[in-house]
Amino acid sequence: MVYQLPADLPIALKVSNLSLYYGNKQILDNITLNIPKNRVTALIGPSGCGKSALLRCFNRMNDLIDRVRTTGSVMLEGLEVNKSSTDVIGLRRRIGMVFQKSNPFPMTILENVVYGLKIAGIKDRALLREACEQCLRAAALWDEVKDRLEANALSLSGGQMQRLCIARAIAINPEVLLLDEPCSALDPIATARIEKLIHDLRERYTVVVVTHNMQQASRVADYTAFLLDGGLVEFNETETLFTMPDQTRTEDYITGRFG
Numbered sequence: 001m002v003y004q005l006p007a008d009l010p011i012a013l014k015v016s017n018l019s020l021y022y023g024n025k026q027i028l029d030n031i032t033l034n035i036p037k038n039r040v041t042a043l044i045g046p047s048g049c050g051k052s053a054l055l056r057c058f059n060r061m062n063d064l065i066d067r068v069r070t071t072g073s074v075m076l077e078g079l080e081v082n083k084s085s086t087d088v089i090g091l092r093r094r095i096g097m098v099f100q101k102s103n104p105f106p107m108t109i110l111e112n113v114v115y116g117l118k119i120a121g122i123k124d125r126a127l128l129r130e131a132c133e134q135c136l137r138a139a140a141l142w143d144e145v146k147d148r149l150e151a152n153a154l155s156l157s158g159g160q161m162q163r164l165c166i167a168r169a170i171a172i173n174p175e176v177l178l179l180d181e182p183c184s185a186l187d188p189i190a191t192a193r194i195e196k197l198i199h200d201l202r203e204r205y206t207v208v209v210v211t212h213n214m215q216q217a218s219r220v221a222d223y224t225a226f227l228l229d230g231g232l233v234e235f236n237e238t239e240t241l242f243t244m245p246d247q248t249r250t251e252d253y254i255t256g257r258f259g
């Protein structure tokens with residue numbers, strides 16, 4: 001049985017019959033999935049099942065891989081993501097991304113946060129500072145760095161760097177935030193902070209998070225998609241997927257019988 005989102009829940013990303021190939025190798029197999037707006041959706045599944053590959057389809061990051069080919073479609077509110085005429089830079093402004101390993105630029109905290117705004121042509125220093133404060137507050141980092149905005153971002157702790165990358169991603173006001181295993185390099189305290197942040201971010205953004213940690217998915221996500229061997233096995237409200245899975249393969253995975 002295919003789960004249908006409630007009819008009154010707007011859809012941020014509509015994925016239809018999406019397949020992805022790297023050269024001759026098929027990575028994703030005919031995925032159909034609606035990602036709800038202003039909710040957190042987790043992508044879970046064993047290593048190599050295609051979680052990151054699917055995430056990267058949403059903002060065309062797979063374009064960077066040699067001999068990549070996709071079929072099917074991903075729609076971002078009326079925009080066909082995979083169309084060759086789609087403005088990829090504009091797309092990535094609407095769909096921001098944070099990676100497993102935080103990647104702050106070797107510049108000040110302030111410059112990191114406002115980097116995208118400066119590229120967009122904003123020069124007014126007061127405006128940039130105000131935006132910086134707003135984003136750092138939204139990323140739950142302001143109180144820890146407000147007295148050292150001119151310090152090099154590389155002097156921050158791992159968890160702070162990851163929150164800085166989230167602040168930088170939201171500075172350009174995306175509609176969707178893609179988080180690719182954002183806590184995998186962090187200790188439990190930093191992880192708990194980011195998880196709370198992810199939960200709070202859904203008020204303003206649609207969040208899609210890849211995680212191999214099922215407890216994390218159950219803590220932060222409203223909806224969860226379980227992938228296996230490049231296919232979508234099951235998508236449902238997180239609580240239902242973890243307590244009453246529809247598919248035996250989901251049950252086997254969440255109870256640790258494989259993967």
Ligand SMILES: Nc1ncnc2c1ncn2[C@@H]1O[C@H](COP(=O)(O)OP(=O)(O)OP(=O)(O)O)[C@@H](O)[C@H]1O
Pocket residue numbers: 022027045046047048049050051052053054065210212
């Ligand atoms: N650049 C690449 N070129 C060729 N194959 C790749 C490339 N990147 C990933 N793959 C393959 O694509 C498949 C899906 O990889 P992906 O990284 O999406 O998995 P994942 O579910 O996110 O795994 P993990 O949890 O280990 O990060 C794997 O078989 C992987 O080997």
